[in-house]
Amino acid sequence: MKQLRVLSLPYLVWMVIFIVVPIIMVAVFAFTTSDGNFTIDNISNVGQYANIFVHSIWLALIATAICLVLSYPIAFYLSRMEKHKQGTMLMIVMLPMWMNFLLRTYAWMTLLGNNGIINYLLGLIGLGPFKLINTSGAVVLGMVYNYLPFMILPLYSVMQKIDKSVIEAARDLGCNPVKVMFRVIVPLSLPGIVSGITMVFVPAISTFIISRMLGGGSNLLIGDLIEMQFLGNAYDPHLGAAIALVLMVIILAIMTVMNQFSPDDQVLI
Amino acid sequence: MENIVSLKDLVVEFEDGERILKSISLDIKDKEFVTFLGPSGCGKTTTLRIIGGFLEPTSGDVFFEGKRINGLPPHKRNVNTVFQRYALFPHLNVYENIAFGLRVKKTSEKEIVKRVGEMLELVNLKGFEKRSVNRLSGGQQQRVAIARALVNHPKVLLLDEPLGALDLKLRKEMQTELRKIQQALELTFVYVTHDQEEALTMSDTVVVMNNGLIQQIGSPTDIYNEPVNAFVADFIGESNIVNGCMPEDCVVEFMGRKFQCVDKGFDPNETVDVVIRPEDVKVIPAEKAKLTGIVESVVFKGVHYEMTVDGVDHKWIIHSTKAEPAGSMIGMDFDPFDIHIMKKTEEE
């Protein structure tokens, strides 16, 4: 025990310097004016951006839901493949992650543009052009594309621990394939569902690059709002910190609710 | 008694073209306790999986109460399985594990309470209803697995080495338990084990398998007393097996000596396997014996001593109530009816 505690020391130091201290600083900024006096004005000013919050949460939720629906069968299929093929397939799933995030998103700009490849191809068969870029749909697409692997991985990693014989036992006891799914696979993969949702929802709700590149002016998200307060022309780090703080509280609240669904005494074999 | 399950010429080949089962045919009678016995890898689990519906044979037919059921998925078969490593549902407690099959079939709550209660009683797990199955001992998990299968009132219960993970004492207890349950509920049990003692003590019928082939089907007594070939004889009890030939009826020659036996009907000088059980080797003074050997080791086995004796080109295993000191020279003799002559099995 003692040794373990010593080993965790570097990480503890790291946590304090790079996580705890910054959070305290965000909180301090959020509750002070530029001359250092205490105020709650920043926080109450966040209220005027409620529509942006709602829009961000909405898009992030849709993207998370789509990721879950797409990933679930993929992850299940992967986890049931022969062991030696799983590694290769997993690598293919992860392949897009090897490319820089900005490049990946930029590529979608050229694909979705009014004169982009998709509209060009549709034009060839006499359709379009459609307005694809600078829509909420494009933002959601960008989120799904970028964060899909963060859903697949945790799902795969719990599903892969589900013993084949447990599935056979369910079939033996009268389950058709659909019942096997809902009575055994889903309950057993719940921890993966919860962590997959977390890992997609959190970056999706706070992204600013995807909305900037694919969303145009009409899809301002919380992330863009915060960025503008720090690096943009609306420069106001105190308001930025307040928005960030409110976002953090919202995420925390959502995660707490999510975790209620994750059984804690469940030991997967 | 009628046949409840019949297997006809089952062949199983996996992708690599390897034949795992090579023509398995077998009739299982209603209310019978049938055991597949054979060394690891001989195809016992594969055969059981075909009956359960988890594997389709490459060729051959499976009949259930006279109806061909090839291709019928497991959830439509009136058969339940106790899996090799229990395969309990880790997200459900003991009660819900047992109730699983009934819930799937939308049984009424009242009926579920009643039947699960009966099962808990049957397998001695009253009071464990709420316990997570991850916090049960091996023996308790085992009993949940049995209750979970039996609660569905299957006509046939398939059990794949159900006691393999238990320690010896518990295994003995469970053997008796299982046999009692089978007789009380009047069920057909198809049981798989690689433990010959288990097979002989529990079963009505033993099916000895090797290399994807059935070697012998018979009652435990038949299998023990009249093994049809050297493999069965060796697998059922540790046996001394030596090469011999039959110069004439009722005379067998091995290790350069002739002995009286009771077998006849072989071709003149046909080469045969000579099987002699360790307890049938009589130890006599060396100077009076046709066969001699040097005692290599002596181990006390509780009831008898087991001696390894170095003969000319065979190491004899001898069970005797009297130990001879290691290093001494002893003589060996056999009663004619203790010498079992077996036709050589043709190499496949």
Ligand SMILES: Nc1ncnc2c1ncn2[C@@H]1O[C@H](COP(=O)(O)OP(=O)(O)O)[C@@H](O)[C@H]1O
């Ligand atoms: N899915 C499979 N693919 C290829 N070979 C298999 C497969 N399942 C089992 N085998 C092989 O079939 C043989 C018999 O297996 P099994 O029926 O499990 O034996 P037992 O239960 O008697 O120990 C073994 O050699 C095993 O390696």
Ligand SMILES: [Mg+2]
């Ligand atoms: Mg097996």
